[in-house]
Amino acid sequence: MKYVPLGRTGLDVSRVCLGTMTWGTQNTQADAEAQIEYALANGVNFIDTAEMYSIPPNAESYGKTETIIGNWLARNPSRRKEIILATKIAGMGLSYVRNGGPITGEAIISSVDASLKRLQTDYIDLYQLHWPNRNSPHFAKHFPGHISFTDVDRVAHSEQMLDILRGIDACIKAGKIRHFGLSDDSTWGINEYLKLSEKHDLPRVASIQNEFSLLHAKDWPYLIENCVHEDVAYLPWSPLAAGALTGKYLNGARPEGSRWSYAQRNGIFRDTPLVDKAVTAYMEVAKKYQMTSAQLALAWCDQVDGVSSTIIGATSLEQLKEDLDAFDMTLSPEALDDIMAVFKQYPLPF
Template identity: 70%
Template sequence: MKYSVLGCSGEKVSRVCLGSMTWGLQNNQQDANQQIDYALAQGVNFIDTAEMYAVPPSPATYGATETIIGNWIANNSSRRKEILLATKIAGGGLPYIRSGSPISGESIIEAVDGSLKRLQTDYIDLYQLHWPNRTSPHFAKHWPGSISFTDVDRDVHEQQMLEILQALHTCIKAGKIKYCGLSDDTTWGINTYLKLSDKYALPKMVSIQNEFSLLHAKDWPYLIENCVHENIAYLPWSPLATGLLSGKYANGNRPQGSRWTIAQRNGLFRDTPNAHAATAEYVEIAKSVGITPSQLALAWCDQVDGVTSTIIGATNLEQLKENIAAFEKPLSEDTLAAIQQVFNDYPVPF
């Protein structure tokens, strides 16, 4: 296993981050225990979760994933120090989580305490904002005209961000969290937090996790360049585009128990003709070099300059083994060139 530094935190994290959002819906406690044990045995030291998991989110599964991880920690307390544990506070919009209110200083304090209790731990290594209070160009809102930036009151949002940083500072001083980071945010969001941190001597965001894959590379190059030069760890989520890049959804297939058989909060917006056409070509490249389509997509993501650690998920142990193995050997220059040709034909397929 290879390791990278998590932004300005100085902490070393595995190039593979174990995602957990299926635990509590598609996976049970036993499944999660197996995945954690296997991942740690392979050198993975980075686990990501969120208070709103399992996914798709619902009142019935809110907090379920953190609870499952907490049960593992309680039964393996001596191994807690082996893990850099990351979780996230849900943003506004879910009525069963703090009445759908936006993130505030008060909600940070409340949510951190809730996560600590479910996780059965004294501290959280990386505490992230799941999405910003303003609408950001994620979840298929990256097309021009999808959202209006000029309608946002910058001063109001900066004041909210300052209040959030102050609450995070309180939690860090109390020993409840070690570092803080972002998710589903933008270059402006990163830099505004950094500016406020410098101005008011508050904690710096050390990381950001955004959707990033062969089918959705909107953060390259501008946001990733910003991350590199501002020492912000870049953590891709959904590097397989919710399983699409595995090839399992080809020709309208919907394998039993797969993500696309479960109603999604934002719909199946990745299910487009161009996305399937691009995937079919990536599948052929993978076959030609003797690896699985998932391994091709994950290895490509790992080799993108500026990526710190890629968040992977699996619904069974065999998938997890396949995915972790993708990081063992880099793709050749010829394979990368073949991928680039397809990417050039389908740069924004959904």
């Protein structure tokens, strides 16, 4: 396993981050513990979760994943030091989470306490904002006309961000969290937080996790270049495009128990005719180089310049083993050329 800096935190994280959002709905406590043990045994030291998990999010599943991790930590307290543990505060819009209200400094403080209780730990290594208070171009809102930037009150949102930073600062000074990061945000969001933290001597953003894959690479090059030069770790989530790049959803297939067999909060927006065509083509490339299509997609993501640690999730131990093997694979220049030939045909299929 290779390790990389988590921004300027002084922490080194594995190139693979174990995502956990299925634990509690698609996966049991026993499933989760088997994945944790296997990941740790294979050099993974980075685990990502969120108060909103498990998914699909609803009032019943809220907090289940943190609770599962907490149960493991309670039985293995000496192993807490082996893990860089990341979690996230949910943004506005979920009626059962703070009445659907926005992220505030006060919400940060109360939510950190709640996560610590569920996780059964004294501190969180990386505390992230799951999505910003303003609309951001994620979850199929990246096409022109889907959201309006000019309607955003920049001053008001900057003031909210300053309030959030002060809440983060209070939690860091109390020893409850070590560092903070963003999720589903934009270049402007990163830079506004950097500007505010420098101006007011408040904690510096360490990382951002956004959706990034062969089917959804909109952060390349501009946001990723910004991350590289500002020392903000870039953490791709959904590198398999919610499982689409495995090929298991081709032609409308919905394997029993798979993620797409559940109702999704934002709909199954990755299910398009162009996605089917792109995935079919990537599967042919993978076959040519004697790897699975999932491994091809993950190895490609890992080799993108500027990517720090890729967040993977699995609903079975077999999937986790297959996925982890991808990070020991090196794509040849010829393989990369073949991948790019497909990418140029289908640069934005959803």
